[in-house]
Amino acid sequence: MGNSNKTYDVVVIGAGHNGLTNAAFLAKSGLDVLVLEKNDYIGGATVSRELEPGWFYSNCSYVCSLFRPEIYQALDLGRHGLEIVPLQGSVTFSQSGDYFGSYHHSEIRRREIARHSQRDADASIRFDADLMKWCRLIRGMLLRTPPDPTSFKPRDFMEFAFLLKKFHELSEDQIYQFIRFFTMSIAEYLEEYFENDLLLAHFSGGSIIGTGLGVYSPGTAYVLLHHAMGDVDGNVGSWGFARGGMGAVSGALASAFQAHGGEIRSGAEVAEINVSGRTATGVTLASGEVIKAKKVVSNLDAQRTFLKVMNEKDVPPDVLTRARNFKIRGSSGKLNIALDGMPKFPTLPEGSPLTLGHMHFTDTLERLERAYDDWKEDRWSADPYTDTLIPSQYDPTVAPPGKHMMSVFVQYCPVEAEGGWTPEKKDAFGKTVIDQINDYSPGFKDMIVHAEVRTPKELEEEVGLTGGNIFQGELTLDQLLFNRPFPGYAQYRGPVRNMYMCSSSNHPGGGVMGAPGANAAREILRDLKRTDTTPEDFGDD
Amino acid sequence: MHDFTKTLAPSPFYDRIVAQSQTQNWAHWNGYQTPRVVDTVASEYFAVRSSCSVMDLTPMEKYRITGPDAKAFLNRLVVRDVSKLKPGRVTYVVWCNDEGKVIDDGTVFHLSEGVYRLCAQHHQLDWLRLSSIGFDVSIELETHDVAALSVQGPTSYSVLTEAGISGLETVKPFDIVHTQLDGFDITVSRTGFTGDLGYELWTEPENALALWDAIFEVKKRGLYDIRLIGLDALEMVRIEAGFIMPGWDFNTAETVIRDGYDRTPYELDLGWLVNLNKPYFTGKRALAAANKQPLKRKMVKLILDGNKVPSGSFIFDRKDGKNIGAVMAHSWSPILKRAIAYADIELINGQVPKEVSVEIYYQKELAWKLHWARAEVTDKPFWTPKRRSITPPDAY
Missing domain, CATH: 2.40.30.110 (Aminomethyltransferase beta-barrel domains)
Known part of the structure; x- marks a missing residue:
């Protein structure tokens, strides 16, 4: 039992990357901050787990791109052990025995696109420029608190003016195009540029990762931005591996937090946020221990926050209603595989660099849409879309020498598999994925030393992501910007005084950005009239 | 199978260029390995201005445009009136998007009745095909199927004549002639990017080395100096000549991200190319409006x-x-x-x-x-x- 008489300045619920980011900026300001984590390990969905001796799985999030470089710099995460290594390119294998490789080098990539369609090689110039326009617009909003359009406070006017100014840098035509982009399906968006089926399938994959939507569902074009607007060392669209796995991200954040005097308690599940007279006063742990705090920050998703750890009597009915209707359906599974050696992909020429990047085995939009159809019927995709990576090719710390670690993100996987998951169903799901990889990598199955199969159920039960939704809420326009998580609550303040939210359920959403955590910290420091320790956007002009 | 081991592709003249390069100082141009400097920039510059220079032009984007509507298509594409361009003539053009912003510049070669070549600075197949909807026209990329050399400088006429290309004495600026050299077909145009006397020579890739050797044989015979030049010397002479480079001197419209960073022909001092009196062409309405504004x-x-x-x-x-x-x-x-x-x-x-x-x-x-x-x-x-x-x- 801790010191029950002590009152912390701030208690943060959940030691995921946003909770730790939030806590680190608050501690940097000199506040006395405690982070509580239900698991025995920190990180939430940014973890590296040694489930088979010698292999470390990034068993939830698995690549890094969106994490804000401003946060990295402001918290000096490099000195706290973080290293992001850019990864090279991507490949989609086709059923006909060919492949499309998106090489790291632009000239080689162009030649490869031209191999499939000369016209698409030229169209990719137009596509890249258009996508960069939208990336640029959204990137400028990531480290900002969304305005409340219904408010008459001068600050909200200023923020709204900022947003409009951002829009004004676009021409009228571009604004119309942007609104189309926000509401279109990725398939239809890409078809305005490309003609080749394999290219269309390759470029659309990023738009369905983590969503309960298909490639033809309106709103998926926008999701592409969450996979295209990140950067590694200024290379927009690049992805990277955190050396040591995603646990290195939370590890560095925790180290920075502790260096500023912060305190972390793991194995400390919060049962309830205590509220007295419309004001949060602290939390009660599952163990019954009461911890007092002047401010309480929830890094849990919106449903868990308002429907589980808050007493529903403390929550206004409209918030309860919105929380219940919050779109947070899980749609993704994951396999983490320890391999005895490097799998072979005979389709690729000897020495090809394409195994170094994202590998996909779905070569048409139709197969992608069919994979979604299965999920709607509460089945895992019989022919799933996967994002397969072998980070041990770069990272010597995640597998023993000569051995490899494979991360397979699987779209789609239902929250409840036709009446509920059983161990047999989970095995069958894993087998579906492994069989697909084995089709392109003969002998793959025999190399498997250990495999962890994760469905949305495990993501919910272990990590605490409601429905196993990796973004802590669908990234559609009705749940973005000043609508995230709900209208009127997009400025990180909860429905009772001294209570805040910093999870990915808040603007700008999921993808291991750290931005919700930093933005919430800025609001808390503003309320405390303390100097802002959170970084400003680098800007790109 | 795709060769991922080489960043840049060799041109048909590659073996000769590598052999002549003293610096092995390379640049990339449209995916080809191109010399930046062969020997010294000064000697290459003065080859253009004082004697005879040779440059590999193969990497330049080239499109073959044929079909019953080829002329109508080109005239709809570019801002200049090219409807009166006779067979055997070349003209400089720019083309714009609907907003009247310049996408690229290049030259239209009317090779023979109804057969055109469009040379462009940047990759244009996507835009050309988009622009051709409704026209009975065939547009084929021929960059890799035509080997081209630019021979420029005061002695270029004498060098090419000595190399065995006859009939150049009557070839005027922007003329095209089809002739033969040592039994293979070549096309010669009196064009260039140097502002000096000069010619561009076009042939099939299998004849590339024979064409090269015929030209440099003149140097071996001790008649005239002939120098391979690189992009650095070309940059100097093209600026002197007043030529602009889309993508370097200004943003091409298709690549612009920030509003207002693209340019109209008027803003590029290319208003003289815009013919608002010809029938509808892409960007006409916007350019007519822009022309009225200061x-x-x-x-x-x-x-x-x-x-x-x-x-x-x-x-x-x-x-x-x-x-x-x-x-x-x-x-x-x-x-x-x-x-x-x-x-x-x-x-x-x-x-x-x-x-x-x-x-x-x-x-x-x-x-x-x-x-x-x-x-x-x-x-x-x-x-x-x-x-x-x-x-x-x-x-x-």
């Missing part, structure tokens, strides 16, 4: 005082005055003994200023220094020798 900015040419070359320089209305723009392409002109530059500037009270001040940072023995140079603004090419246009050309 210009706000313009690409201008600068002739600087002093000997400092402006690199990355801001332009001011006067020393320590108002920043009105920046230098784009720039060079020392060995023939003029002047620093010359293109600058993208805002107009002052609706007028192109007659002179501006250029803030130049430069190094002496690693020490950084600042120099303000007065610059005269001009709208004429920096250098236009008579020999460029007289027919028959001077023989040596």
